[in-house]
Amino acid sequence: VNGQTKKLFNETAAQKQQRMKWWTDARFGMFIHWGLYSLAARHEWVKNHERLSNEQYQKYFDEFDPDHFDPKAWARKAKAAGMKYAVLTSKHHEGFCLFDSKYTDYKAPNTQAHRDLVREFVDAFRAEGIKVGFYYSLIDWHHPDFPIDRVHPLRPKDEKDSAAYARLNKGRDMAKYREYLHNQVRELMTNYGKIDILWLDFSYPGQFGKGKDDWGSVELLKMVRRLQPGIIVDNRADLGEYADGADFETPEQVKPETLEKYRGKTWETCQTFSGSWGYYRDETSWKTHRQLLDLLISSVSNGGNLILNVGPTARGEFDYRADNALDSLAYWMHANNRAIYHCTYAPETFKAPAGTKLSYNPDTRRLYLFLFDYPENGSLLLPGYKGKIKYAQFLNDDSELLFKDGDDNSGDLTLTVPKLKPPYDIPVVELILK
Ligand code: H79
Known part of the structure; x- marks a missing residue:
């Protein structure tokens, strides 16, 4: 008191x-x-x-x-x-x-x-x-x-x-x-x-x-x-x-x-x-x-x-x-x-785009992007991620996801996702930081 x-x-x-x-x-x-x-x-x-x-x-x-x-x-x-x-x-x-x-x-x-x-x-x-x-x-x-x-x-x-x-x-x-x-x-x-x-x-x-x-x-x-x-x-x-x-x-x-x-x-x-x-x-x-x-x-x-x-x-x-x-x-x-295990919230610089949530493993320095809304148009814009990602894959099968740093000054990165959604209600993308 x-x-x-x-x-x-x-x-x-x-x-x-x-x-x-x-x-x-x-x-x-x-x-x-x-x-x-x-x-x-x-x-x-x-x-x-x-x-x-x-x-x-x-x-x-x-x-x-x-x-x-x-x-x-x-x-x-x-x-x-x-x-x-x-x-x-x-x-x-x-x-x-x-x-x-x-x-x-x-x-x-x-x-x-x-x-x-x-x-x-x-x-x-x-x-x-x-x-x-x-x-x-x-x-x-x-x-x-x-x-x-x-x-x-x-x-x-x-x-x-x-x-x-x-x-x-x-x-x-x-x-x-x-x-x-x-x-x-x-x-x-x-x-x-x-x-x-x-x-x-x-x-x-x-x-x-x-x-x-x-x-x-x-x-x-x-x-x-x-x-x-x-x-x-x-x-x-x-x-x-x-x-x-x-x-x-x-x-x-x-x-x-x-x-x-x-x-x-x-x-x-x-x-x-x-x-x-x-x-x-x-x-x-x-x-x-x-x-x-x-x-x-x-x-x-x-x-x-x-x-x-x-x-x-x-x-x-x-x-x-x-x-x-x-x-x-x-x-x-x-x-x-x-x-899930050993994960927590992501560092401030990484924001979860609309329709997603983020977790982070501080030991392995990997980000996890939970796709609540699967991108319809085959790509997902990640604002501020430019230059920070080394590799990207789906978590369920470790299959590679291609991405491209933006060539302007916006700091954006564009992740490409396949048309076919993985067979999970909420698929997860693993982003390995540089
Ligand atoms: O065991 C489960 C529940 O049975 C027990 N906790 C979980 C883990 C639980 N149930 N309700 N609550 C805990 C909170 C209850 C709050 C209230 Fe009240 C009881 C609201 C009105 C009566 C607290 C006591 C606030 C006013 C009096």
């Missing part, structure tokens, strides 16, 4: 950059939202939206039976799509734990699954060489000590009535919940080997809200980094003056055009296929292949990551729409991932 910031960890900027290098290079990850809400199949906030009590929600715990759960298949699909890390909801706001916690009975081992599903996720993804992370909800709509606030399913009808909150919260003790949350995060950071990412969600400080003093965020972060020194942690625990102790910003479900303002920061946009994070059977708002590609390309070309979410079904598999979307991304990434 007073603009003063304090250091939470003894780490230089260069050391932090080193710790995060694999992640900033990766650019593309998979989010997985899976829990009891997958049975309701109408949004992971169903308990909140429909103001359901624990008793009303109990049927999902009783019926949870993920007989098709096959995390190796999930991991293969993530890998094929070019995703380098995966983050699973160990516990979402509903409070149900996919892992075996000794601090609760509200967990997968006590359902018809009869086992720790987080452990199987970790083993399967690690085996495919994919980094693993845990999403852990700070919010808990099941725990008896979690005080009812303005975001709780059991919030009073008049959401500003402080007397009503006081009545509802008799017997609820935030200190006890805080201890529970710290205990569970300690379990997650202790029992599953090396964990690469922790994704805490989320804070809403202010009246009838919750923030860093409720979560004990500063102590929590210290514990996490002590147990997992290499871990990367998101920015949603509300660290206040210690905000520098968080590793990345988390623009959620934002439009690709808004990502330019994050240049120079460390960030990851989290996005869904259809709007909801949990499996939502009847949702019809699925993004097209082109929209998904735009999210990935817009992230990289503004120096950030994309974590794209899958909401598996209650039986534990990806539904056909998620499979189809991932297959299309796999096809595109197989041919074009050199424009």
Whole structure:
């Protein structure tokens, strides 16, 4: 508030950059939202939206039976799509734990699954060489000590009535919940080997809200980094003056055009296929292949990551729409991932012509031109590129593209492209700088 910031960890900027290098290079990850809400199949906030009590929600715990759960298949699909890390909801706001916690009975081992599903996720993804992370909800709509606030399913009808909150919260003790949350995060950071990412969600400080003093965020972060020194942690625990102790910003479900303002920061946009994070059977708002590609390309070309979410079904598999979307991304990434990994925004001098976006690999000094609109007339004018390009090719087949520096003083370069568009929704041209 007073603009003063304090250091939470003894780490230089260069050391932090080193710790995060694999992640900033990766650019593309998979989010997985899976829990009891997958049975309701109408949004992971169903308990909140429909103001359901624990008793009303109990049927999902009783019926949870993920007989098709096959995390190796999930991991293969993530890998094929070019995703380098995966983050699973160990516990979402509903409070149900996919892992075996000794601090609760509200967990997968006590359902018809009869086992720790987080452990199987970790083993399967690690085996495919994919980094693993845990999403852990700070919010808990099941725990008896979690005080009812303005975001709780059991919030009073008049959401500003402080007397009503006081009545509802008799017997609820935030200190006890805080201890529970710290205990569970300690379990997650202790029992599953090396964990690469922790994704805490989320804070809403202010009246009838919750923030860093409720979560004990500063102590929590210290514990996490002590147990997992290499871990990367998101920015949603509300660290206040210690905000520098968080590793990345988390623009959620934002439009690709808004990502330019994050240049120079460390960030990851989290996005869904259809709007909801949990499996939502009847949702019809699925993004097209082109929209998904735009999210990935817009992230990289503004120096950030994309974590794209899958909401598996209650039986534990990806539904056909998620499979189809991932297959299309796999096809595109197989041919074009050199424009994604280790790439960022292009140096100032290179502007993306209309209908294109640009990324840049600073190590190989190669520019990537994403052709959102394929040039109809067989050529593309690149303003200011004159004299700067050594070689040009399509990325999907390394086939040469001819180009010519302009002979006037405009600084233009003209790239020739074939009539036949390569079989990719958005083809990529690789420009090797002199
Ligand atoms: O796990 C996924 C979502 O379920 C969760 N984050 C992703 C990764 C999420 N859903 N919504 N949100 C985060 C933001 C919610 C904001 C609101 Fe509010 C809750 C708007 C109104 C109620 C914050 C709290 C602003 C006012 C109160």
